[in-house]
Amino acid sequence: MPELPEVETVRRGLEPVLAGQRIRVAEQRRPDLRWPLPERFAERLTGRHVGALRRRSKYLLVDLDADAAGAPETLIIHLGMSGRISIIEADAAGPAPLGNTALASGGTAAHDHVSLTTEAGHRIVYNDPRRFGAMDLWPTDRLEEHRLLAGLGPEPLSNAFSGETLAAALAGRQTPIKAALLDQRTVAGLGNIYVCEALNRAGIHPRRIAGSISRTRIERLAGAIRETLQDAIAAGGSSLRDYRQADGELGYFQHSFRVYGREGEPCPCGVAGARILRIVQSGRSTFYCSRCQR
DNA sequence: ACCAGCTCCTGCTTGC
């Protein structure tokens, strides 16, 4: 799925067509994604004005004006593993029925689960074959209390994240650094790809016990995490199987992967004989260089 | 409290 850079890219793509708009029509095609959608979900979205589009970790946050009960709410969207959001120019005569994305985008029409049509005539379609994604509506002023957001660690691109805070989060952890970084309580927004990439940039072996890494190397790791994410965002994210930007464009950071998916290739560290290896940690593939990662 | 493993779902790739 979309990790932090992909969600940020989607946010930036949606912002110009959704922020400040009114939702003229909301449609839902099924009652649930990973979990049940909120009661009367489409009904509650219809007619609402959209404020800012924000992001927390891998969650897209769409601020809405007050509902009938008088409280501003935020639409929380998680793309899971296979979620995709597409922007479609709606027909001037009115919104097309759900399932017609194939006509406008060239993609599949199956698994279009939720759609929002703005008064300006854009249709925003959420498509998610595996349905590991999620959506919820929650009072904006209590957003940090939402169960999906409450336990998240610091945003890696904010001032709340540093070598110092990372060192504190890793202190005493007896798990491999790979697993510790995938744990969203340590730092928010990393997934399998960017953990592999950041560890390679930092020269740290994925099996190293998190709590045993020196402060100096944790500082380097914090920097590597930031740089990896910044570079990926600048490239529009990474396009593997499903992911595309909201405008349908492919991200291109996958061409910049140093280790992910490159088993057997030489490591860009350039050390003689350095090859990328693949191991499995807690059921997930880890790619790393045996020479430059220690 | 911490940690490893299982699980949800569909679809693409791989190997026989």
Add this chain to the structure above:
DNA sequence: TGCAAGCAGGAGCTGG
């Protein structure tokens, strides 16, 4: 060519 197993970017939950 056809089929089925294996694997995939997440993360909540269970049980040790």
